[in-house]
Amino acid sequence: METRILPTDHPELLHGVVDEAVRLLAAGEVVALPTETVYGLAADALNADAVAKIFAAKERPAFDPLIVHLPHKTDLNTVADVPEEIAAAVKRLIDRFWPGPLTLVLPKKNVVPDIVTAGLPTVAVRASSNLIFNRVARTLGRPLAAPSANHFGSISPTSANAVMAELGGRIPLIVDGGACIHGLESTIVRVENVGESKPRFVILRPGPITPDDLKPFGRPFFPGRTREHRSDAEVAPDGDAFMEAPGQMLSHYAPHTPMRVLESPHDFSPEPGKRYALLSYRGDPEEGYLNLANWVQTFILSPGNGKMPEAAVRFFFALRELDSLGVDEIIAEAIPERGLGIAMMDRLRKAAAKTQRV
Ligand code: TXA
Ligand code: MG
Numbered sequence: 308m309e310t311r312i313l314p315t316d317h318p319e320l321l322h323g324v325v326d327e328a329v330r331l332l333a334a335g336e337v338v339a340l341p342t343e344t345v346y347g348l349a350a351d352a353l354n355a356d357a358v359a360k361i362f363a364a365k366e367r368p369a370f371d372p373l374i375v376h377l378p379h380k381t382d383l384n385t386v387a388d389v390p391e392e393i394a395a396a397v398k399r400l401i402d403r404f405w406p407g408p409l410t411l412v413l414p415k416k417n418v419v420p421d422i423v424t425a426g427l428p429t430v431a432v433r434a435s436s437n438l439i440f441n442r443v444a445r446t447l448g449r450p451l452a453a454p455s456a457n458h459f460g461s462i463s464p465t466s467a468n469a470v471m472a473e474l475g476g477r478i479p480l481i482v483d484g485g486a487c488i489h490g491l492e493s494t495i496v497r498v499e500n501v502g503e504s505k506p507r508f509v510i511l512r513p514g515p516i517t518p519d520d521l522k523p524f525g526r527p528f529f530p531g532r533t534r535e536h537r538s539d540a541e542v543a544p545d546g547d548a549f550m551e552a553p554g555q556m557l558s559h560y561a562p563h564t565p566m567r568v569l570e571s572p573h574d575f576s577p578e579p580g581k582r583y584a585l586l587s588y589r590g591d592p593e594e595g596y597l598n599l600a601n602w603v604q605t606f607i608l609s610p611g612n613g614k615m616p617e618a619a620v621r622f623f624f625a626l627r628e629l630d631s632l633g634v635d636e637i638i639a640e641a642i643p644e645r646g647l648g649i650a651m652m653d654r655l656r657k658a659a660a661k662t663q664r665v
Contacts, residue, residue, distance in 0.1 A: 341484030347453030355420035372425040380405040380434040387413035396506035406436035408493040408515040490620035561661035562630035586639040589613035615647040
C-alpha cells in the first residue's frame, strides 16, 4: 500500500487535507493524525471493522485496549457512563484539563465495540487539543479510536516522518501537523471514590498532566508503588509493577537497540570493543556521564539547566535517533522523578525492561 504524507502548513492546504482524512475515515479506513501528545493512528471508534485495521497495521495484540477521542469534550456521555459517586470529580477534571493530555477510564456504553476496549467493561476517553485532529473528528462527527501510531511496543512517533518509519506501506494516509507539543502520551487516570473527602486518582500511566497538576482535585495514587488494593494475580513477576489493564505492560516504548538506565555513573563501565550511545538529561559534565565512555553519540535532552518540557518534547525523537545508530547499547541517565520526569522515567524503565529480555 502506498502511504501518503499530506502537509498542512499552509492555510489553503488544511481544508483539503481534513476532507481527505474524513473521506477515508468515513469509508472505514485508518489515518495517522497529529495530537498534542504523540501521533495517533485513528479510525471510527464505533466501527469495529475499521478499528480492526488499527490492530492489524500496528500488529497490536487484541488484548490491548484503545483510547477513544471525543470530537467535543461535551460528548463524554455518548461513549461512557459516569458513576454518580465520581461525577463531580470527573467534571472538575474535565473542566480543568480537557481538551488536553488527560485520559479517563470510565464504564463504557454499549455503542463502543468490544474490540476497542479489548472486552473490558471500561473505556479510556480523552478530548485532544490538537486543532487538526479536532477538525477531522468534528467534520466526521464521530469519536475516533487512536493508539500511538507505531508498531506495537515500539517508540511512539512525535512527527509525521516517525509515523512513516513505523507504519509506512501499512496505512493510506499520514496527516503532517508538525511536531507534537507535549511529546509524551496522555496521563491515564481512573477516578475512585474511596469514601474520603477527596477522590483518588489512580495513575495508570504517568504523562503530561503530572501528579502535582492533579493534586488540587484529588489524591494521586500510583498502583505500582504499593501493594494496596492488589490481588496476587495483578503483581508482575518482579513484584514491582502490575497490570491494571491488559495493556499496562511492563515492557514497552522500546528501541531495537538494548538499553539500560543508570541511577549513577558508577553503575557502568564500558566493555572493550562495544559501541555505546548516551541519552543525557542535562549533559552536565560534573555529573560524570559524558566522559564515562567513548560515546558514538550523546543526545542531551535539555542542554544546560534541564527543562522538563523541553526534554519531554525531544524524548521520543532522541530514542529514535540513538536507535538508528546501530550501537551495541543505549545508556540512559536517570531523569529526576518530578513533574514530567516521572513520565519519562516510566518510559525509560519500560524500554529497558523490554530490550534487556532480548
Ligand atoms: O496521548 C495518547 O494517549 C495517545 C494519543 C494518540 O492520544 N494515545 C496512546 O494510545 O498513547 P496507546 O494505545 O498507545 O496507549 C493507550 C493505553 C494502553 O496502554 C491501554 O492499555 C490503555 O491506554 N487503556 C486503554 N483502554 C483502557 C481501559 N479501559 N482501562 C485501562 N487502560 C486502558
Ligand atoms: Mg502506545
